[in-house]
Amino acid sequence: AQSVTQLDSQVPVFEEAPVELRCNYSSSVSVYLFWYVQYPNQGLQLLLKYLSGSTLVKGINGFEAEFNKSQTSFHLRKPSVHISDTAEYFCAVSEPDNAGNMLTFGGGTRLMVKP
Amino acid sequence: KAGVTQTPRYLIKTRGQQVTLSCSPISGHRSVSWYQQTPGQGLQFLFEYFSETQRNKGNFPGRFSGRQFSNSRSEMNVSTLELGDSALYLCASSRHRQNTEAFFGQGTRLTVV
Numbered sequence: 001a002q003s004v005t006q007l008d009s010q011v012p013v014f015e016e017a018p019v020e021l022r023c024n025y026s027s028s029v030s031v032y033l034f035w036y037v038q039y040p041n042q043g044l045q046l047l048l049k050y051l052s053g054s055t056l057v058k059g060i061n062g063f064e065a066e067f068n069k070s071q072t073s074f075h076l077r078k079p080s081v082h083i084s085d086t087a088e089y090f091c092a093v094s095e096p097d098n099a100g101n102m103l104t105f106g107g108g109t110r111l112m113v114k115p
Numbered sequence: 116k117a118g119v120t121q122t123p124r125y126l127i128k129t130r131g132q133q134v135t136l137s138c139s140p141i142s143g144h145r146s147v148s149w150y151q152q153t154p155g156q157g158l159q160f161l162f163e164y165f166s167e168t169q170r171n172k173g174n175f176p177g178r179f180s181g182r183q184f185s186n187s188r189s190e191m192n193v194s195t196l197e198l199g200d201s202a203l204y205l206c207a208s209s210r211h212r213q214n215t216e217a218f219f220g221q222g223t224r225l226t227v228v
């Protein structure tokens with residue numbers, strides 16, 4: 001069974017500083033990888049996705065992520081964060097050939113941007 | 116275009132009761148998945164429906180059930196509610212089964228007292 005590990009439950013960072021949110025997954029088959037953001041009392045919004053091709057993926061709001069197959073990682077980065085980036089971030093994986101639309105999520109990382 | 120709509124947004128029920136939650140997917144989307152989000156267990160997959168058939172089921176007891184209608188709208192039902200069923204229930208829709216992008220609704224916050 002696949003699993004997703006987000007190594008940091010909370011990441012405090014000052015405004016305009018860079019940030020990296022780490023994600024590792026466990027799967028032996030072909031996967032799709034996603035990062036979602038959740039604001040308080042809201043659903044999940046897709047930031048970016050990796051399906052195939054270039055390992056560097058750019059998403060919305062200035063976020064990007066790099067797929068590393070050998071390290072089974074998909075870390076999320078932003079060069080300069082804003083107060084408005086304060087939210088919870090979830091890494092997710094799906095195995096489209098085996099399990100259709102089922103997403104397995106990591107435990108989430110709470111990004112706290114301080115002025 | 117309209118997003119995924121979940122109703123109601125908030126719900127309070129008593130232990131032992133049952134509850135039905137509704138999800139209307141984005142127009143043209145035929146796959147609907149449900150997730151439970153709790154502080155302790157995080158986001159967990161409940162089930163997926165496509166073309167009115169359950170295609171996948173997560174590790175939840177039989178008290179949790181669902182269905183999908185011909186217009187792709189979906190409902191999930193929880194019978195004999197327990198305090199531990201208090202959670203945010205999220206619905207996601209996709210155009211087809213091999214998920215390249217799932218769109219989530221705002222969720223239904225269920226509180227069991």
